[in-house]
Amino acid sequence: MNIGVAAARSGLPAKTIRYYEEIGLVRPPRDVNGYRAFGERDVAMLVFLGRARSMGFSIEDCRRLLSLWADQERASADVKALAREHLAEIDAKIAGLRTMRDTLDHLIGQCAGDDRPDCPILESFSAGRPSG
Amino acid sequence: MNIGVAAARSGLPAKTIRYYEEIGLVRPPRDVNGYRAFGERDVAMLVFLGRARSMGFSIEDCRRLLSLWADQERASADVKALAREHLAEIDAKIAGLRTMRDTLDHLIGQCAGDDRPDCPILESFSAGRPSG
DNA sequence: GTTGACCTTCCAGCGACTGGAGCCCTTATC
DNA sequence: GATAAGGGCTCCAGTCGCTGGAAGGTCAAC
Structure with missing residues (x-):
């Protein structure tokens, strides 16, 4: 075919x-x-x-x-071992994303989201104040 | 510098x-x-x-x-909107990974992991039987 | 014989870097 | 003045798993 x-x-x-x-x-x-x-x-x-x-x-x-x-x-043990390693990688990835998610969610909750410039999200990314 | x-x-x-x-x-x-x-x-x-x-x-x-x-x-609303979109992407990624994780975890639980060839993990990936 | 759908190869690009080659600049030491 | 170490510089290639597109060959139908 x-x-x-x-x-x-x-x-x-x-x-x-x-x-x-x-x-x-x-x-x-x-x-x-x-x-x-x-x-x-x-x-x-x-x-x-x-x-x-x-x-x-x-x-x-x-x-x-x-x-x-x-x-x-x-041996099915070999397959299982491979799968377990992969599972651990997935778990690590999920954990990383969850940390991201929670931090971002928290920041979003703090941001007024109106027409004023003050923004805790940007502030959290800053090491001080932008000059421009 | x-x-x-x-x-x-x-x-x-x-x-x-x-x-x-x-x-x-x-x-x-x-x-x-x-x-x-x-x-x-x-x-x-x-x-x-x-x-x-x-x-x-x-x-x-x-x-x-x-x-x-x-x-x-x-306007902080613009930042917030961007952050929200990104949050949604993260959530989608987490959801996808979780589905993967759960399926894989389930399969791992079904696999004896011994020296015999029978393996539900491989079987679940198969559309029948391998010929070689 | 011509259309159109399918197949072929090859090259380039995605995202966000990372590694390495080969070279230049600066500083310190002999 | 020579030399070596430790920066810096550019440019090219590779990562991963495809995906898009160009240019052309093949095949069945009309």
Whole structure:
């Protein structure tokens, strides 16, 4: 099947699929005309990649997950370890964003939001007074 | 003052400061030897930028905030509106990450994490069975 | 034979830096 | 005066994961 069909069936843009081929995540064979010829297995890999990416795994993590997936001798412990590391990263990111969020929310609460120039938000970003 | 001192005082890497000049966020004058000559006002701007960036504002938002900061005729409502928009973006990002986090956490909880190959995490990424 | 949808490659750009090469300037020491 | 260390300078390339667009080849339908 051509890339358009593979794209529709996997939910990934054709551009993204070409990119995944470029970085060696998928290796569809080629027809005589040079078109990529995707098989069911390729589509399954693309679906897998789409889902792993949607869980925030990096491309390199996806590469590892894909090889674990293909490896019938794998230990689920290896997958779990990878997932746990990623979970920790997500948690860290959420924590950082929450700190941001709370600080910003607090500042917004302090700002009158009228036509006067006084603004606690700007003041909190200042190390003194602007001169211009 | 030279870029090294401005970097130390603002907490920003020298490289970042050069980048901010390149994109027109700061415009320090030059000494005869070609070195950037930062004044107190420049340092104040850099501190401002560092704090605004640490709140997750984009460079373009920072540009707007900086011009509001410099504008004595500003209305705090404009700042507040910008901050509110940004807060909404942060909230959306947190919500997305939380969904990811919960899904992943759930999958991790289902995975035995032993030396056997069966893995609900990989299965959830699959649209069937891997063939290799 | 011509239209139009599809496919191909290649190059450039996004955001916000960061690293490194290769060079110049200044200061201190011998 | 030579030299070395520790700044500074510019410019180019790379990060991450795509995305857009140009220029051209292929294929099915009319």
